[in-house]
Amino acid sequence: MNGEDLQHLLHVQHDAVHLHQAVLHGLLQCAWGRQPLLLPADQQAMLAGLLVRWVAQATVDSEEQAVALLQARSGLRRLAEASGLDLASLLSQALLPMPGCDLASLTQNSRYKLALLADAALLSPAALLEWGRQEPVLAMLFVIQALDVQTIERSAWAAVNRLIEALPDLPLADLPLSVLNPLQQACFRLSYLDSPQRYLAKQKLVEQSRHVLALHDRLWTQCPVPPPRPRPLLLVVGEGLRDGHALFRFFAEPIRDLRKHFHVVLLSDHSVNAGTASELADEIIYFASSDDPVQAWCRQIGDLAPDIIFYPGIGMSFATFTLSQQRLAPLQVASIGCPSSSCSPVIDATLLFEGLQAPAGLPLAIRYDRHRLRPARPGAGAEQVQASRAGQACPCIGINAMAIKLNDDFLSTVETILQRYQQPCRLRFMPNVDGVELQSLMRRLLSRFPGAEVLPSMGHQQYMNELAQCDLVLQSFPYGGANTTTDALDLHIPVVALGSPWLSGQTDWLLLHDRGVSGLCTWSREEYIELAMKLLQDGKFASEVRQQLQQAQQPDARSLQGDVSASDALWAFWQQHAGESV
Structure with missing residues (x-):
C-alpha cells in the first residue's frame, strides 16, 4: 500500500459501502501484500484507524460476504501489524463496546465478524467452549481463523496455546465447503506451534474437515478395486515436487527409487515440468481444473484405481490435505513430510526412516534406512x-x-x-x-x-x-x-x-x-x-x-549396498497387505 491507496480510502471513508469495497478489494487482490507498506508513521496511524472503521461497519448477511472476510483476514492481520496495531486491539476497538464485555452483549453481526477475523487473545477457553455450546459454527470458525498467528511475543504464544487446549472439546460444526481452505491452513500451522496439545487439536480439525466433506457428499469411503496388472500402480500425490523446491530436495531420491518395484504415476500441479516428472515417475497427470476440485480429483484417482497411494507430504497444499482424508486406494501411505503427521484415519501407514522414533498415535511405521537429501551444491x-x-x-x-x-x-x-x-x-x-x-x-x-x-x-x-x-x-x-x-x-x-x-x-x-x-x-x-x-x-x-x-560427505543413496530403500520397504508392505486395507 502507498500514499495513493491511502488517499483513496480517506476519500471514501464516510461512504460505508465504498470503504468496504475498497478495503476488501485491496486485501483479496493481494496488491497490499506483495509490496511493503510505503507510508510514514503518521499515515500508518491513519490507516489503522480506517481499518478499525472498516471492521466496525462491515456486514455479514450472506455466505458470500462471510467467505470474503475469511479470505481477507490474513491480509488484515499483516497490514494491521505493519501499521503498528495488533489484530486483537483492532478488533477490540471495532467490535467490543467496552473492555471485558461478553459475547452475549454483541449483536449477531458483530459475533460473526469476531469469528471470521478472530484473534486468540480475545477469548478465554471457558468463553470459547460456552460459545461452542451456543453457536458451534461461529466458535469453530473463530478457532480456525485465530490459528493464523505469529507467536513471536509471549502474550500471543500464551493466548494461542490456551485456544489449542480448548479446541479438542469443541463440538463439530456444520460448515460450508468454502471453509476447507482455512481448515487446511489451520492444520498446517498447528504443526509448528509449540503446544503439547497441538496434535490432539489437529485431530479435531481433521475430524471437522471430514465432517464437512461428508456433509456435502465429498467424502469417499470406498475405493475402486484395482484391476490385475503386471506391476502394481503406485500413485504419488505430490506437493512441491518441482526442481528447486525444498520438498523436491527432500523426497526426490526415495520417490525416484519407487520405480524399481512399482509403475509410478505422479499426480501434481502444472509447476512440475516434464523433465522433473520423467525423473520421478513413469507418467504424470495433472490436477483437473474444476469448480468442484475435490470431487474432480477424487474421480481422477478413482479412474486410475491405484493399488497404493503415497503422499510424500501432507498439508502444504489444499489438494493433499483434502485427498488424504479420502479412501481412494486399498493401501494409503504417507511420509513424515510437512507437517509431520496427517492425523487422517484413512492413512494406513507412515514411511519412516531409521533413527526416527515414532510418537504414539502415528499409523503403522514402515521402516527404511537413513534418508538422504539432495545437497544444496553452493556455487x-x-x-x-x-x-x-x-x-x-x-x-x-x-x-x-x-x-x-x-x-x-x-x-x-x-x-x-x-x-x-x-x-x-x-x-x-x-x-x-x-x-x-x-x-x-x-x-x-x-x-x-x-x-x-x-x-x-x-x-x-x-x-x-x-x-x-x-x-x-x-x-x-x-x-x-x-x-x-x-x-x-x-x-x-x-x-x-x-x-x-x-x-x-x-x-x-x-x-x-x-x-x-x-x-x-x-x-x-x-x-x-x-x-x-x-x-x-x-x-x-x-x-x-x-x-x-x-x-565429511553426505552418503550417496545410490552408492550404498545392503540398505533397505524406501522402495524395498513399500514393496514389502504392499506384498504383505495387498488385497486388504490395513
Missing part, C-alpha cells in the same frame, strides 16, 4: 563470500528458519545467548517472506533485536550466498530443520540444534550425525546456549568443527 559465489569473511572478528549468527518457526521460546533463547556473549556480532534472520508480511515481521523482530538484519525472500543461490556470511546457525525449535540444516552444513557452517521427542525435533540430530558432528544437537535449552557460547568464544573449537564438516 562459487558462496565460496567467495566465505573467503572474504575469513579472519573477521565480529561473528555473524544466522537464523535461516521460515517465519512460522519463530516463536517466543526460541527467540528468548537467542536473546540469552546474545546477553551472555556481550560482544559485537551480527544477527541475520532469513524468514523467507516479503512484502507486508516481511514488514510486519521486521517490526516485531527489531523490537527484540535492535540492529538485526531481516532479509526478504530470494532465489536459492542468492540465499546460499547470504547464508555463507554466517559463522554459526541457530536452528529453530521445537520445529527444527531439514533442508535449512543441510544448507548450512553444505557450507561447512556449524549448526546448533535442540532435539525433542517430536518427529520435527529429531531430524536435525540425524543430519548432524551423518556429518560426524552429532554433538551439535543438544537435548536441553541450557546445553543449547552453552554450545552456542563455546562456538562463539572458542575459536579453536569452532575451527575444528568447520574442518570436520569440510571433510
Whole structure:
C-alpha cells in the first residue's frame, strides 16, 4: 500500500459501502501484500484507524460476504501489524463496546465478524467452549481463523496455546465447503506451534474437515478395486515436487527409487515440468481444473484405481490435505513430510526412516534406512563470500528458519545467548517472506533485536550466498530443520540444534550425525546456549568443527549396498497387505 491507496480510502471513508469495497478489494487482490507498506508513521496511524472503521461497519448477511472476510483476514492481520496495531486491539476497538464485555452483549453481526477475523487473545477457553455450546459454527470458525498467528511475543504464544487446549472439546460444526481452505491452513500451522496439545487439536480439525466433506457428499469411503496388472500402480500425490523446491530436495531420491518395484504415476500441479516428472515417475497427470476440485480429483484417482497411494507430504497444499482424508486406494501411505503427521484415519501407514522414533498415535511405521537429501551444491559465489569473511572478528549468527518457526521460546533463547556473549556480532534472520508480511515481521523482530538484519525472500543461490556470511546457525525449535540444516552444513557452517521427542525435533540430530558432528544437537535449552557460547568464544573449537564438516560427505543413496530403500520397504508392505486395507 502507498500514499495513493491511502488517499483513496480517506476519500471514501464516510461512504460505508465504498470503504468496504475498497478495503476488501485491496486485501483479496493481494496488491497490499506483495509490496511493503510505503507510508510514514503518521499515515500508518491513519490507516489503522480506517481499518478499525472498516471492521466496525462491515456486514455479514450472506455466505458470500462471510467467505470474503475469511479470505481477507490474513491480509488484515499483516497490514494491521505493519501499521503498528495488533489484530486483537483492532478488533477490540471495532467490535467490543467496552473492555471485558461478553459475547452475549454483541449483536449477531458483530459475533460473526469476531469469528471470521478472530484473534486468540480475545477469548478465554471457558468463553470459547460456552460459545461452542451456543453457536458451534461461529466458535469453530473463530478457532480456525485465530490459528493464523505469529507467536513471536509471549502474550500471543500464551493466548494461542490456551485456544489449542480448548479446541479438542469443541463440538463439530456444520460448515460450508468454502471453509476447507482455512481448515487446511489451520492444520498446517498447528504443526509448528509449540503446544503439547497441538496434535490432539489437529485431530479435531481433521475430524471437522471430514465432517464437512461428508456433509456435502465429498467424502469417499470406498475405493475402486484395482484391476490385475503386471506391476502394481503406485500413485504419488505430490506437493512441491518441482526442481528447486525444498520438498523436491527432500523426497526426490526415495520417490525416484519407487520405480524399481512399482509403475509410478505422479499426480501434481502444472509447476512440475516434464523433465522433473520423467525423473520421478513413469507418467504424470495433472490436477483437473474444476469448480468442484475435490470431487474432480477424487474421480481422477478413482479412474486410475491405484493399488497404493503415497503422499510424500501432507498439508502444504489444499489438494493433499483434502485427498488424504479420502479412501481412494486399498493401501494409503504417507511420509513424515510437512507437517509431520496427517492425523487422517484413512492413512494406513507412515514411511519412516531409521533413527526416527515414532510418537504414539502415528499409523503403522514402515521402516527404511537413513534418508538422504539432495545437497544444496553452493556455487562459487558462496565460496567467495566465505573467503572474504575469513579472519573477521565480529561473528555473524544466522537464523535461516521460515517465519512460522519463530516463536517466543526460541527467540528468548537467542536473546540469552546474545546477553551472555556481550560482544559485537551480527544477527541475520532469513524468514523467507516479503512484502507486508516481511514488514510486519521486521517490526516485531527489531523490537527484540535492535540492529538485526531481516532479509526478504530470494532465489536459492542468492540465499546460499547470504547464508555463507554466517559463522554459526541457530536452528529453530521445537520445529527444527531439514533442508535449512543441510544448507548450512553444505557450507561447512556449524549448526546448533535442540532435539525433542517430536518427529520435527529429531531430524536435525540425524543430519548432524551423518556429518560426524552429532554433538551439535543438544537435548536441553541450557546445553543449547552453552554450545552456542563455546562456538562463539572458542575459536579453536569452532575451527575444528568447520574442518570436520569440510571433510565429511553426505552418503550417496545410490552408492550404498545392503540398505533397505524406501522402495524395498513399500514393496514389502504392499506384498504383505495387498488385497486388504490395513
